[in-house]
Amino acid sequence: MLPDALPPPDVCCLGLAKTFGSGPTATEALRPLDLTFAAGQTTALLGPSGCGKSTLLRLVAGLEAPSAGHVTIGGNSPAQVCARAGLAMAFQDASLLPWRTVRGNIALALTLARQPADPALVERLIALVGLDGFGDRRPAELSGGMRQRVAIARCLAAEPRLLLLDEPFGAVDELTRLRLNFDLPRLWEKRGTTTILVTHSVTEAVLLSDRVLVFSPRPASVVADIAVSLPRPRNRDVMATPAFRDLVDQASAALWAGSLAGPLAAE
Amino acid sequence: MIARAGAGPRALPGWVWRWGALLAALALWEAAGQATAGRFLIAGPSEIADYLWTNAGLVGRALAVTLQAATAGFLLGNLAAMALACVALLVPRMAWLISALALLVFCLPLVATGPILRVLYGAGTGPQITLAALAVYYTTYLPLLVGLRAAPASWFDLVHTYGQGRMAELLRIRIHAAVPYLVSGLQIAAPAAFLGAMVGEFTGAERGMGVLTIRAIGALDVPGTWALATVASGVSIMSYLALGALGRRLGTHPRDLLLAPPQATRRPPAARRALGRLGRAVGLIIVVLLLWQGLMEGFGLNPFFAKRPADVWAFLVTVPEAAANRALLLGAFAQTMVLAVPGYLAGLALGAMLAAGVVLVPGLGAAVLPVAIALRSVPIVTTAPLLVLALGRGATGTITIVAVMIFFPTLVACLTGLRQTPGQVMDLFATYAAPRRQRLLLAQVPAMLPAFFAAARMAVPAALLAATTAEWLATGIGMGSLMALTASTSSYAMLWAAIVLLASTAMLAYAGVELLERRVLRVYASEQRQP
Ligand SMILES: Nc1ncnc2c1ncn2[C@@H]1O[C@H](COP(=O)(O)OP(=O)(O)OP(=O)(O)O)[C@@H](O)[C@H]1O
Ligand SMILES: [Mg+2]
Numbered sequence: 001m002l003p004d005a006l007p008p009p010d011v012c013c014l015g016l017a018k019t020f021g022s023g024p025t026a027t028e029a030l031r032p033l034d035l036t037f038a039a040g041q042t043t044a045l046l047g048p049s050g051c052g053k054s055t056l057l058r059l060v061a062g063l064e065a066p067s068a069g070h071v072t073i074g075g076n077s078p079a080q081v082c083a084r085a086g087l088a089m090a091f092q093d094a095s096l097l098p099w100r101t102v103r104g105n106i107a108l109a110l111t112l113a114r115q116p117a118d119p120a121l122v123e124r125l126i127a128l129v130g131l132d133g134f135g136d137r138r139p140a141e142l143s144g145g146m147r148q149r150v151a152i153a154r155c156l157a158a159e160p161r162l163l164l165l166d167e168p169f170g171a172v173d174e175l176t177r178l179r180l181n182f183d184l185p186r187l188w189e190k191r192g193t194t195t196i197l198v199t200h201s202v203t204e205a206v207l208l209s210d211r212v213l214v215f216s217p218r219p220a221s222v223v224a225d226i227a228v229s230l231p232r233p234r235n236r237d238v239m240a241t242p243a244f245r246d247l248v249d250q251a252s253a254a255l256w257a258g259s260l261a262g263p264l265a266a267e
Numbered sequence: 268m269i270a271r272a273g274a275g276p277r278a279l280p281g282w283v284w285r286w287g288a289l290l291a292a293l294a295l296w297e298a299a300g301q302a303t304a305g306r307f308l309i310a311g312p313s314e315i316a317d318y319l320w321t322n323a324g325l326v327g328r329a330l331a332v333t334l335q336a337a338t339a340g341f342l343l344g345n346l347a348a349m350a351l352a353c354v355a356l357l358v359p360r361m362a363w364l365i366s367a368l369a370l371l372v373f374c375l376p377l378v379a380t381g382p383i384l385r386v387l388y389g390a391g392t393g394p395q396i397t398l399a400a401l402a403v404y405y406t407t408y409l410p411l412l413v414g415l416r417a418a419p420a421s422w423f424d425l426v427h428t429y430g431q432g433r434m435a436e437l438l439r440i441r442i443h444a445a446v447p448y449l450v451s452g453l454q455i456a457a458p459a460a461f462l463g464a465m466v467g468e469f470t471g472a473e474r475g476m477g478v479l480t481i482r483a484i485g486a487l488d489v490p491g492t493w494a495l496a497t498v499a500s501g502v503s504i505m506s507y508l509a510l511g512a513l514g515r516r517l518g519t520h521p522r523d524l525l526l527a528p529p530q531a532t533r534r535p536p537a538a539r540r541a542l543g544r545l546g547r548a549v550g551l552i553i554v555v556l557l558l559w560q561g562l563m564e565g566f567g568l569n570p571f572f573a574k575r576p577a578d579v580w581a582f583l584v585t586v587p588e589a590a591a592n593r594a595l596l597l598g599a600f601a602q603t604m605v606l607a608v609p610g611y612l613a614g615l616a617l618g619a620m621l622a623a624g625v626v627l628v629p630g631l632g633a634a635v636l637p638v639a640i641a642l643r644s645v646p647i648v649t650t651a652p653l654l655v656l657a658l659g660r661g662a663t664g665t666i667t668i669v670a671v672m673i674f675f676p677t678l679v680a681c682l683t684g685l686r687q688t689p690g691q692v693m694d695l696f697a698t699y700a701a702p703r704r705q706r707l708l709l710a711q712v713p714a715m716l717p718a719f720f721a722a723a724r725m726a727v728p729a730a731l732l733a734a735t736t737a738e739w740l741a742t743g744i745g746m747g748s749l750m751a752l753t754a755s756t757s758s759y760a761m762l763w764a765a766i767v768l769l770a771s772t773a774m775l776a777y778a779g780v781e782l783l784e785r786r787v788l789r790v791y792a793s794e795q796r797q798p
Contacts, residue, residue: 095691
């Protein structure tokens with residue numbers, strides 16, 4: 001367990017840009033981007049497929065080197081934060097180790113974070129993502145949605161202060177997804193966690209976040225920055241309020257307008 | 268992916284490592300040659316160059332002869348492999364039998380089949396071509412069969428949802444999936460064909476590299492032996508690289524770990540599986556005996572050298588000297604196994620350990636892989652006499668030859684396997700800044716296991732080949748020597764008995780490794796489709 005003294009960090013991207021390859025085949029995934037993710041906030045990233053959302057998360061996690069600009073996490077570089085196990089990322093495909101059981105995959109995060117084994121915590125996480133009774137199964141025996149839930153549990157295990165979630169519920173069924181949408185924020189509110197969440201669901205973006213960023217098609221630029229000041233904890237009742245619907249409409253409209261500004265507009 | 272490639276500032280560019288290593292090796296070699304001058308051990312690069320310069324015509328002609336036989340065997344063997352793989356695919360019920368027979372033929376000891384083929388064909392290039400073909404077909408057949416099946420189940424489902432059948436499966440999916448496997452199989456086959464042709468020439472051919480090698484060994488011509496081994500290695504490495512370049516032009520890329528869900532086949536209960544295995548073993552034995560007898564009778568081969576199953580049975584069980592025959596055979600067998608088993612284990616262990624060690628040093632893995640690939644194609648067996656010269660006729664020499672023979676393929680397989688760790692898994696480790704050692708132990712080594720076991724399986728016949736060839740050419744004990752002796756004294760019943768014993772040993776050991784492999788991979792590669 002991390003000492004509670006460690007507050008959640010803010011994330012600053014300064015002039016951050018990424019181009020894959022070079023010459024005529026170069027792909028500009030991000031053009032210089034200035035962004036700040038406030039400490040303790042949850043920010044949802046919305047944008048068309050292939051616009052560079054995963055790239056942005058990978059840059060923040062230090063998995064890619066930026067072509068220009070830099071990222072700081074609470075004033076530190078991503079590498080320094082990784083070395084302290086200060087962040088965790090859920091990848092777009094669950095990327096579990098096929099030879100480890102559900103339990104083993106979750107416990108792996110503790111090992112990697114140089115924290116003592118904690119079987120009770122692992123059990124709690126399994127229950128949290130609704131996988132009771134599946135602790136001894138291997139990934140090959142799970143459905144796609146179940147694997148994603150294991151990946152989420154693994155992310156949470158080492159109690160990171162920065163969570164990078166890349167479409168973590170993409171393959172999870174609507175009902176479980178909704179339940180996770182209600183439960184997970186409680187967990188990270190209690191601990192104080194900065195969260196950056198990529199999702200394709202506008203509803204989910206509004207439901208989970210304090211702020212929604214809408215990106216244009218590749219190379220990504222921010223076309224809308226929407227503050228979400230709905231009360232917490234959020235539940236089904238919140239989803240029925242006019243304020244909620246209003247925000248969802250705003251985000252959808254921005255997504256639509258952004259796509260018209262991009263290369264699709266020609267059609 | 269910076270974190271994955273590990274190309275940090277400390278890592279030197281690959282070519283520096285490669286050329287540096289090459290130059291260092293040459294210098295060491297030359298120094299060793301100088302240091303041991305006069306002790307009939309090592310010939311350095313300068314002596315080899317000198318020999319080749321003075322004997323350019325002789326070596327050139329021999330090389331042409333051997334290359335011709337190797338090429339013919341390569342083509343025939345690979346055609347046979349492709350035909351076999353297609354049959355196995357189209358008649359799935361027979362696939363196990365076809366695979367088992369193919370393996371059995373691959374497990375026949377070249378040291379014994381060589382002389383028999385020589386008697387069959389008489390003079391000429393028949394035995395060389397046949398042995399070259401025998402040396403390659405299995406190394407193509409196996410990866411090809413795997414490749415033809417190496418596609419996620421969902422691809423086949425896709426074809427089926429459009430109402431298409433097996434033919435469309437084959438044309439639209441299987442052939443494409445198989446190309447990279449076929450190319451890698453052919454790459455291994457090219458040096459193997461050359462080796463097979465040389466071993467074929469050991470048994471009384473008139474011309475060729477094998478003949479020159481035998482003569483050089485007999486005359487204790489150290490520079491000659493070294494020069495011939497060097498030329499053979501150079502040719503093998505070149506053929507390997509040429510096929511690799513061809514593969515790249517065809518646009519085949521190193522295959523990724525397949526992360527497709529496994530087929531939803533229900534495993535039958537353990538008792539039924541054991542029964543099934545027993546049934547197959549019995550079936551295989553019956554088929555082999557029938558084929559053996561049938562081929563001999565069908566071709567009307569002379570019973571003097573073409574012994575039938577009943578002859579071998581009589582030789583080992585019913586004739587008055589049967590007990591003495593058995594004692595001789597088993598004595599030689601024990602001598603061989605005592606050397607082959609430690610060599611096999613040492614080769615596997617060293618190959619896997621070096622592969623794992625190499626990835627711990629940034630940049631080194633990328634540098635070692637091509638060198639290891641090149642050295643893998645060295646026809647180790649033809650260098651056996653050199654190793655025995657250097658290490659003596661005792662146990663160490665033979666064990667080293669077996670270990671070296673297995674070491675390089677294992678190293679290459681393991682290095683490739685280590686690189687096939689899924690990128691996202693490595694990214695996960697990177698987000699925790701996990702140290703290299705931890706990445707290796709927790710992610711890369713488990714991901715390497717399928718490749719390791721594939722190498723361990725294929726190494727079984729290779730170990731026996733290396734041990735018997737070393738015994739035949741150099742140490743004069745064990746099965747290799749016994750087979751060579753019986754071939755020259757025409758005691759063909761003993762020769763056939765030796766073939767039966769060695770082939771069944773190889774088959775059993777192969778099956779044993781495969782069983783272990785299944786057990787391990789069920790856990791460690793549960794997402795990979797089992798071939
Ligand atoms: N390693 C890479 N090499 C080359 N191009 C890449 C690489 N990774 C991503 N790209 C390109 O960068 C662009 C953005 O990719 P990214 O994965 O960030 O998209 P995304 O917004 O996450 O899309 P999705 O919503 O579909 O996941 C794409 O055009 C993609 O082709
Ligand atoms: Mg993405």
